Every structure is written in structure tokens, then in C-alpha cells.
Amino acid sequence: MIGLGRMGGNMTQRLLAGGHHIVAYDPDEQARLSVVNAGAIEATSIDELVFHLSPPRAVWVMVPAGDVTDETIGTLSAKLTVGDTIIDGGNSNYKDTIRRAADVGDLGLTMLDVGTSGGVWGLTEGYSLMIGGDAEAYSRLEPIFQTLAPGASIGYGHVGPSGAGHFVKMVHNGIEYGMMQAFAEGFELMEAKHDLELDLAQIAHIWRYGSVVRSWLLDLTAAALDEDGSLEGIQAYVEDSGEGRWTVEESIDLAVPIPVIAASLQARFRSRQDSPFGAKLLAAMRNQFGGHSVRKSE
Template sequence: MIGLGRMGANMTQRLLLAGHKIVVYDQNSDAVTASRAGGAVAATSVAELVDKLSAPRAVWIMLPAGTVTDTVIDELAGLLAPGDAVIDGGNANYKDTLRRGEQLSHRGIHLLDAGTSGGVWGLAEGYSLMVGGDLDTFRRLEPIFQALAPAEDKGYSHVGPTGAGHFTKMVHNGVEYALMQAYAEGFELLQAKQGDFDLDLTAIAKTWQHGSVVRSWLLDLAVRALEDDPALESLSAYVDDSGEGRWTVNESVELGIPTPAITAALYQRFRSRQEEPFGARLLAALRNQFGGHAVRTSNRETE
């Protein structure tokens, strides 16, 4: 496995617990040391990692989308042999995956794109794996996916040819954006009425965990967050995005498929990062100009 990080390290540990032999490499030597302490074989370079694997080799990479993944796949293309496989478990854009799959196929190397969900909880709960690529290669490497999944017969599947895994994971993350936004908006409404009804948001969330149509793992995580900090006072309202939601919205535009909930959720994340956004100030200015409506002055004038 190349590129451990926290998620990659947890996946390595889960595979080791299932009895798989794992060779690991990461630019962060501390990550390699930690995995070696758990039973993995350490490598000091990509070339050494490949050399320590038995043919037919399978190299799982967990890297950020973009150039760094291209660089490592280019290096692996020159080191691996026909019949070997690369499994890309990162959140790559499926269009990049199609290109990389074609590049490797010219050398007889298989690319499986494994859309992976589970985050930091995957070690304990197992991962959801959406795998694209050659079916025979998938079947050969299926024990790996079974070891990472919540159970040998659930939580993973071969979803189609190369690119299908990352495409499916992209849509998965778009759905995740919309679900998170719906919970956020609902709890904000509840929080706004706390003064009138003495609402206990944590108790309400716990009630919804059982029997309700909106129960989910995301709701379980909301309960954990509210138990730790009922008013969420320790957090700012800044919400980042890692790119998959943008790709989902772009794809919906290209296909002409409306995705209003996912799109709105993505735009809300953009808005969360803006302080005193210009567009909102222009809205205030327009109301004042045409209707004489009151406006609030900004501290910018006195700074």
C-alpha cells in the first residue's frame, strides 16, 4: 500500500488482522513505522515495495486526486509486470481513472478503481467499497475487499468496468452532501425554537435514531457531536469540500440531469467560507436603493 495517511493506515491494520501480508510505503516515515509495528513489511521506496511483492502483484494506492496520483501510477507502470494490478482507493475523478486505466492496459497491467467510504470509522466498522475494473482481476483480489468490508458478503461490489468505481463513489459523496445539509437545516430550525419550547436537540436526535424514517449513521454521528458539545460552540461555521461534490454537480450539468439538492448543498459550503460576502452586501444595497429599507453599516468603514 502506498500513501498511508490515517485512512490508509486503518485499512492496512484491518487487512493485517485478516491475515494478509502487507508491504507499505509512504513519504511520511512515521506512518510506515506505525504500520510496521502492526505487522506490515516496510519499504523505503515505491521500487522496493514492488520488489517485495510476489507476482502477480497488487498495489493499493491511497493518494490525493490529481498530479500526485499520476506521478505514482507513472512510476508503477515502469515497475510492474503484465498481470499485475493497481488498486486506486483514493477519491480520483473517474475521467482521470479512465485515462490511467488505458495507460496501464497498454502494459498489461490492470487498474481497479475502488471507491472507498468509511473514513476514520472503517477500521472498526468496515469500509463500503465500490470497485470498477476487469471482472477476473476483481475476483482474484476479492479476498482483499472482503477483509475490508463490514462482512464477507456485504458492503462491497463490482460495479462495472474501469472508471465505474470512482464514478459511483463520486455520486455517493454528492448524496452525502445533500443528506448532511438536510440534517444541518433541520437542526438549525430546532435550535432557533429552543427558547420557546426548551428543546433538547441531543434528546431529539436520539429519538430519531429509533423507528424514524430519517434514522441513519449520519444521525448517529450527529448525536455524538451534540453529546460532546450541545451548542457546538467549539466549532466555526466553515465547511470545506474535498472536490467530489463539485465533480458530481459538473457531471449533472454535462448530462442534463437536475440535482438541485446536491447543488444547493455544495453552494452552501462555499457560502460558509465567506465573511460578509459581496453578493449579500449588494442585496442589502439594492433594497436600500429601491425601497429605502434600513441597512446595517459595516465595521470595514472604521477599520
């Protein structure tokens, strides 16, 4: 039986479909009911979650990176017993994960960090799982990962000691930033070539088959363009989860150049600015040294 602390409904449903018995807790009642309706056992508190599980317990934590992860793991650690395992499936910073694993290890608990990719499609397509931490705990809980993965022998693996799973997921997200930015720039260039009247959705679908750049990201790009070819309903504002920043910071620490990933992160920052000051200053400098005209604000 697996305890799922604040875990996503799609992952819960996939585990239930795989025959696992699930106890689910979330502070939000509606979130709990959504997984209870799928067949999970409801827990209204972490105490109740632990009570419903038989040792050695496995509790999967799925919360945002930062203080809330520390609080959740700290609360669990005080209630679990020797031999139990905490699984952190969120996007934690791998350095925090190494620290947390040492802390719970002092209490006789084990910890696995699971970098999880797949998004909203994981329920049907399976999740890519990059797992770090205690090797024995991984072997014991491997059936869980097999159920969540795209297949019983693909899409998941134990990649190293504590922190390794989240480190690999961090780099994965950095690569994702670069791939997304390349697609965005290429399609923007084609959209600007008005005289050719290019159908961007059609081109995306052509590239999906046989092309060197075919990928799931391209599939999703095609789907987005099918829905709204001009993207008029979407603002040019792109958030970042934090993992792109950590990837760039790590590259600085290791003196490993990653110019594409770094540039894609900077592009996301730029997307959030209205009339960026730097661009205004560029226009002002051109006016100063060459008398070039500037466009005045209305």
C-alpha cells in the same frame, strides 16, 4: 502479499487482522512505522515495495486526487510487470481513472478503481467499496475486499468497467452532501426556536431509533451534539472534497437535474465567506428602492 502504496493505517490494520501479508510504503517515516508496528513489512521506496512482492502483484494506492495520483501510478507502472494490478482507492475523478486504466493496460497491467467510504470508522465497522475495472483482477483480489468490507458478502461489489467505481463513489458523496445539509438545516431551525428550549442532542437520539431519518449520519450528529451542544468550538466553515463539484458538473453534462445536491454544494461555498458581497448588495438594493435601513460595518 499486497503492497500498500501510501495507504491509510486503518485499512492496513484491518487487512493485517484478516490474515493478509502487507508491504507498506509511505514517504513519511512515521506513517510507515505506524503500520509496521501493526505487523506490516516496511518499504522505504517504491522500488523496495515492488521487490518485496511476488507476481502477480497487487499494489493499493491511496493518495489525493490529481497530479500526485498520476505521478504515483506512473512510477509504479514503470516498475511492475505484466499481470500485476494497481488499485486506486483514492477519490480520483472517474475520467482520469479511465485514462489511467488505458495507459497501464498498454503495459500489460490491470487496474481497479475502488471508491472507498467509511472514514475513520472503517477499521471497526468495515469499508463500503465500490469497485470498477478489470473483472478477472477483481475476482483474483476479492478476498482483499471481503476483508475490508463490513462482511464477507455485504458492503462491496464490482460495479462496472474502469471508472465505474470512482463514478459511483462520486455520486455517493453528492448524496452525502444533500443528506448532511438537510440535517444541518433542520437542526438549525430547531435551535432557533428558543421559546421551546429544545435539547438537540436528545432529539437526535430519539430520531436514531424507529425514525424514517435514522442513519449513520444521524448517529454521528448525535455524537457531535453530545460533545458540544452549542457547537461554540466549531467555525461555520465547511470544505468540499471536490466530488460534490464533479457530481454537479456531471449532472449538467447529462442534463439530469440534482437541485438538492447542487444547493448543498453552494451552501458549503457560502459557509466559507465572511460578510459575503452578495448579501451586502441585497441590503443595498433594498435601501435604494424602498429606503429600508442597512446595518453599517463597524
